[in-house]
Amino acid sequence: MSLSGILSSPSQRRSFLLLSALLLGCGLVGILAIAFHAPNTPVWNAVNSFFISVVAGGVFALASGLYLLCFFEDPNDIAASSVLLPKDIGQTLEDIAKKAPDYKIFVRTGRHFRAEILPILAKQARQNRRRIRIEVVLLDFRDEAICGKYASYRKVSSFDGKSWCARYVQTEVLATILKLIDASRENYGLLEIRLFLSRRLSTFRIEGSSDEILVTREDPKDTASRYLRSHRDFPAFVNEFDWVRDEAHEVALDGDDGAPATLRAMFEESALVTSLEEQAVQAMKSGSPYAR
Numbered sequence: 001m002s003l004s005g006i007l008s009s010p011s012q013r014r015s016f017l018l019l020s021a022l023l024l025g026c027g028l029v030g031i032l033a034i035a036f037h038a039p040n041t042p043v044w045n046a047v048n049s050f051f052i053s054v055v056a057g058g059v060f061a062l063a064s065g066l067y068l069l070c071f072f073e074d075p076n077d078i079a080a081s082s083v084l085l086p087k088d089i090g091q092t093l094e095d096i097a098k099k100a101p102d103y104k105i106f107v108r109t110g111r112h113f114r115a116e117i118l119p120i121l122a123k124q125a126r127q128n129r130r131r132i133r134i135e136v137v138l139l140d141f142r143d144e145a146i147c148g149k150y151a152s153y154r155k156v157s158s159f160d161g162k163s164w165c166a167r168y169v170q171t172e173v174l175a176t177i178l179k180l181i182d183a184s185r186e187n188y189g190l191l192e193i194r195l196f197l198s199r200r201l202s203t204f205r206i207e208g209s210s211d212e213i214l215v216t217r218e219d220p221k222d223t224a225s226r227y228l229r230s231h232r233d234f235p236a237f238v239n240e241f242d243w244v245r246d247e248a249h250e251v252a253l254d255g256d257d258g259a260p261a262t263l264r265a266m267f268e269e270s271a272l273v274t275s276l277e278e279q280a281v282q283a284m285k286s287g288s289p290y291a292r
Contacts (some may be wrong), residue, residue: 011087020062027055082231084224089216090116090288092226093207097121100209101130106137106198106244107205108150108218109169110176115288117207122183125190133192136180137245140197141173142272150201158219167276173197174273174280177251178263182284184253198248206241213237 030051038044084092093112097103097120105113113136125132141147148166155164177195184193205216208227213234216224227234251266263280267273 010091011085020058024055024058024062027051027058031055082226084214084226086221086223089214089220089224092214092224093117094120096208096212096214098124100124100132100211102133102135102210104135104137104209104241104245105205105207106202106241107207108139108201109172110136110138111172111286112288113207114176114179114284115286118179118183122187122191125187129190131190131192133194135194135196135241135245136176137196137198137241137248138173138176139169139201140199140249141170141276142197142267142270143199144170146199146201147173153201153203154218170272171276171279171283174263174276175283175286177266178280178284181253181261181263193253195251195253196245196248197251198244200244200247206237206244210238 031048034044034048034051038048090112094116097117100121103117103121105117107113118134121132121134124130139147139150144166147169151164151166151169155162158164180193180195184191203218205218206213207216208214211229213227214224215227215237216222227237252261253266254261263273263277264270
């Protein structure tokens with residue numbers, strides 16, 4: 001474990017610097033307290049010298065660590081630079097969305113995307129008056145068997161396993177679709193959203209822009225892989241996303257008049273949609289379920 005590797009994580013860097021500053025501050029307070037209030041005896045002079053040496057050593061160690069971080073590169077850290085710790089995933093996804101010229105995501109239900117990332121994309125499109133193209137691939141909620149298979153996997157492997165059943169998966173997918181409809185309606189002409197429903201199951205999510213891709217797993221305790229456009233594996237994940245999207249079924253979000261369609265119009269008064277719509281409306285108001 002190297003110092004530069006630890007400090008490459010924003011969350012760990014904040015924790016390290018905060019604790020270091022707190023300890024140094026306590027040391028300085030101790031030095032001043034002894035100097036002003038303690039009797040001038042050999043014992044207290046020795047205690048004060050000890051505090052001074054600890055603070056001086058801490059400042060030197062901190063300065064040395066920052067110097068190593070800024071001016072030296074560990075080959076192992078270079079190889080691990082594409083690995084993100086769980087606590088850094090949420091912030092990284094937000095950073096990608098804030099500067100994304102476009103966005104693509106292959107996911108199962110899209111709970112985190114609709115709650116956290118889609119609003120950022122909409123805000124950026126409005127602020128910059130720039131159209132953002134968004135491609136969203138979700139699990140095909142109409143296939144109850146595939147939804148049940150996915151729910152069974154999440155039930156035994158996820159932190160919120162008690163919530164998962166086929167109907168829950170279908171409701172969450174519909175909630176994300178409703179959120180996409182609302183975002184398209186509220187940002188008409190700024191968000192160009194394409195929706196695809198896929199029957200392909202995967203334990204990975206592919207998410208990002210034409211500049212950066214993040215590959216995450218199903219649980220918020222898992223690490224993620226980050227690939228900048230310059231990374232040699234970046235084209236492979238873009239190609240993987242394209243293959244998934246091309247074999248999925250595209251659902252038009254726009255109606256005949258060009259405005260966003262209603263959920264029932266999109267799926268032709270489906271009995272399944274009718275039975276799930278009320279629950280989906282409630283689900284779309286919930287925040288991200290992930291503790292990131």
